Amino acid sequence: MKNRWIESDAAKHARDELVGLRVYSSLLLGQESDLVLHGGGNTSVKAEMRNVFGDSESVLLVKGSGWDLRTIEAAGFPPVKLETLLKLGEIEQLSDVEMMRQLRLALLDPTAPTPSVEAILHALIPHKYVDHSHADAVVALSNTPNGAAILGEIYGEQVLILPYVMPGFILARQVAQASKDLDWSSIRGIILLHHGIFTFADDAKTSYDNMIELVSKAEDYLEQTCAGKSADNKGAALPSQNYQPTAQDCLQLSELRREAGASYGGPVLLRLECSSAAVAFAQLENCHELLSRGPLTPDHSLHTKPFAAVFAEDPIAGLREFEHNYQQYFVQHSREFHHCLDRMPRYGVWRNKGMVYLAANQKKLQIVQDISQHTIKAIQWGEDLGGWQALPRQDLFDVEYWELEQAKLKSATAVAEFEGKVVVISGAASGIGKACVEAFVRKGAVVLALDIAAGFETEFDSPAVLAVHCDVTDSGAIELALQQALINFGGIDVLVSNAGSFPESQRLDSLQDSNWARSLELNLSSHMKLMRASLPYLKNGFDPAIVIIASKNVPAPGPGAAAYSVAKAGLTQMARVAALELGESGIRVNVLHPNAVYDTAIWTDEVLASRAEHYQLSVEQYKTANVLKTEVKSADVAAAVVIFAGCSLAKTTGAQLPIDGGNDRVI
Ligand SMILES: [Zn+2]
Structure with a gap:
């Protein structure tokens, strides 16, 4: 050292x-x-x-x-x-x-x-x-x-x-x-x-x-x-490949997460680690038995529980087995004044695929992952030295159920609204999308942020944000990007379909095919592709919701914006159909119609000045040309997105809400 x-x-x-x-x-x-x-x-x-x-x-x-x-x-x-x-x-x-x-x-x-x-x-x-x-x-x-x-x-x-x-x-x-x-x-x-x-x-x-x-x-x-001995240890230190999770694995992860959350009593995050070390361990014939022997030190059991789960072909069967074993452990070691904690495992091995971690939020998930990595390494040393041997379960129980730790649990502060939830946001590099990322992270969520902007991945320094470069017009790219949410967080609960762009203004008599096609591809079809790919995971989500960012142009279109208005109107119609179809899966679908949100990348100072001049207004007047005479910001839209995604509007689906400072044509 x-x-x-x-x-x-x-x-x-x-x-x-x-x-x-x-x-x-x-x-x-x-x-x-x-x-x-x-x-x-x-x-x-x-x-x-x-x-x-x-x-x-x-x-x-x-x-x-x-x-x-x-x-x-x-x-x-x-x-x-x-x-x-x-x-x-x-x-x-x-x-x-x-x-x-x-x-x-x-x-x-x-x-x-x-x-x-x-x-x-x-x-x-x-x-x-x-x-x-x-x-x-x-x-x-x-x-x-x-x-x-x-x-x-x-x-x-x-x-x-x-x-x-x-x-x-x-x-x-x-x-x-x-x-x-x-x-x-x-x-x-x-x-x-x-x-x-x-x-x-x-x-x-x-x-x-x-x-x-x-x-x-x-x-x-x-x-x-x-040194060298590990090679004989049933393959422990044999060079192993990273495992590449399949679409089927991802679906199983989302099912496992849903059941684990039910066991825990609320949304949880789940991660599959497929590093070569994790895979090598998962390939050990006796990995299940090694993990049942206990942690590196008793205080780890506070974070990871005293033993791990074993997942195989049917991961949910592994969860049920863990719950049963944990119940037995509690009965064997508890005294009358103890109350059984939740029976959700915190880590486990998925045979031949890697290690699985579960926790209530991003911070705890990281703790579980770090402890597990150190434990696996130590277990393999222990095996080389005659057999890994943790403390008896009673000692582990005494620490896990230590009165001081139980008191800490009781005094824990209120849980953030989106703690344990996973949100996917498209068009996340700037404007409304970026404001949504920030709003959801503040409310405790983890976010898969998607955008096509070069280098945007470095925009976010929070461990709660996983930024993935993705062209949302490409179904294959969407599939791969969503899998990142599944591998890192275990599922999807909220989809904020936001990516879009305002095409060059062209009246119908001079509308170019390419302008029309590009707008429909990004402002309409890409939303269908992203929603379609998310649905299998959303169906396993916790209080799942979809929020679509449409436009004021839907209820109040403008001349020269056919390509944009038609795409956004189609998007709204798709959302209405989605609300009808997805209600039986408990997925709510709602639409926001923002207008004149100028703190986005498209609206540079020069563009703003020239538009204001066009209407013979000052920039200030132009920005606040609405009933409330107020400026609408990306953060205002994000606040509404969060409300639609959260429990405040849990009984609302198929709704459309303007965020425009009041528009006399919409009112
Ligand atoms: Zn100590």
């Missing part, structure tokens, strides 16, 4: 004398996904601070809940009175809920985030700096038949190795007892089997160096012991 410490960077951070170097080396740990993942691990520094009376107080500045080592700042280290923490470490018994209450009471700043659940443990270690990670290599070694012995052999006397206990107060007590007569200067770290590793020192760099050095030793051991 690379030591990322750079003296000049450290010097910059050191300007903040209190926590500067603490922040710096925490960020270094956070960069290494083999050390900590998504909020895992924690760090601290002991210091002196002055209180309001001017007295000096010893404090522990320890990572606060909700902070991630990858992005932590000084504000992520709440100051806790050290004396209180040490006293808490002497109590024989304390519930974790009471411990957390005491930690908050011991804060020097009542507005600071809640200190890490491991704060007492950090306090007990007498060194100024303490670093804690869940290093893959160390934890994976402990998940093998001779794990403790191997670790003992690797580290000798340098490291104190402790058996697994629950994190929180029990772990703090374990360390308090184990370290009673310990000469702290004789060791460089503590390994908690099946959990992680602590290192410490009186300066930030040595503590960090110790972490990197100790973890590197475990990595070196794995490399020497496992």
Whole structure:
């Protein structure tokens, strides 16, 4: 493992004398996904601070809940009175809920985030700096038949190795007892089997160096012991091809997502990973059995549940089997006060095809995917070392149903309206389409954004947007683009059919065939093709809806715009037929008629000025030439699209709504 410490960077951070170097080396740990993942691990520094009376107080500045080592700042280290923490470490018994209450009471700043659940443990270690990670290599070694012995052999006397206990107060007590007569200067770290590793020192760099050095030793051991052996491991490390999902796979994914959402109790996202590593694992004969043995560390079960699902020819049968197994696991390990959580798997293997991930939103989906990737790698090390061996299920259950975690779930904030939903938007590079992408992402959706504009894929920097270059007049291209939504998100719930363009104005006596044909192709036929290709997936969607962007020209056409008005009128008529046909599948279809939306790519300042001049108006007058004397913006149209796609108008289909500031010919 690379030591990322750079003296000049450290010097910059050191300007903040209190926590500067603490922040710096925490960020270094956070960069290494083999050390900590998504909020895992924690760090601290002991210091002196002055209180309001001017007295000096010893404090522990320890990572606060909700902070991630990858992005932590000084504000992520709440100051806790050290004396209180040490006293808490002497109590024989304390519930974790009471411990957390005491930690908050011991804060020097009542507005600071809640200190890490491991704060007492950090306090007990007498060194100024303490670093804690869940290093893959160390934890994976402990998940093998001779794990403790191997670790003992690797580290000798340098490291104190402790058996697994629950994190929180029990772990703090374990360390308090184990370290009673310990000469702290004789060791460089503590390994908690099946959990992680602590290192410490009186300066930030040595503590960090110790972490990197100790973890590197475990990595070196794995490399020497496992190198080459994997090839015999039933094909695990054999070079494997990426799998290319078929249209049939995509349809099955959308069916699986629908059933999984029913199990979860709301819309969920689903992803199929077909990388060579995922496919290689999915090709292992015993992959189903390996995944049933449990996660890398118990706290992963909070995100991934304690075991995985296995999908084969009929993925829904695999889902049902998981639900059954999870129910049994709950019955076996729960006590009367527990309530069973949802029974939806969070990850699974689809035989010969890859890994499947499920979660309520994009962020959680990414966490599940990352954890799964690290788990699969560790499982294969474990197999090379005599057999992957996770903790007994009761230990996993105790973490999954830990009262602190359950309390967090209960206090979770309200779910965004489109969380877990997948929206496809055409013409997404600019104007109304782009405004729709932004509006849906703000409301919690993930979006497949389609456009033909060169390089538009880089316009969006949100992980919730998958931008795919697509010519929507080409049925084949549409099919491939939609498959991206299926592979990455598992389905389609909303289609916003928006792509279009305003052709050059030509009166009927001089209308060119090409002008007419081009307008009909893009403004009418492409919408039919996109809708047709989306329907099999929309039918499996959650409260599915289609929103068509037509035009004011439908109810109020203008001279010189035959090619445009006829196409948009045909589009409206198609939407009406679609509303009739799709009602039985629960798909709503509604139409918007925007007018004079000038903040789009077509309306440059020059075009606006020349149009205004043509009507002998100022640009301002031209823009607001409507009943309400208001300017209609792309965002106004997007707001209406979101309403039509959401639950507010759940009982409306086949409707047409003007968004035009009021037009006297339409009214
Ligand atoms: Zn930990």
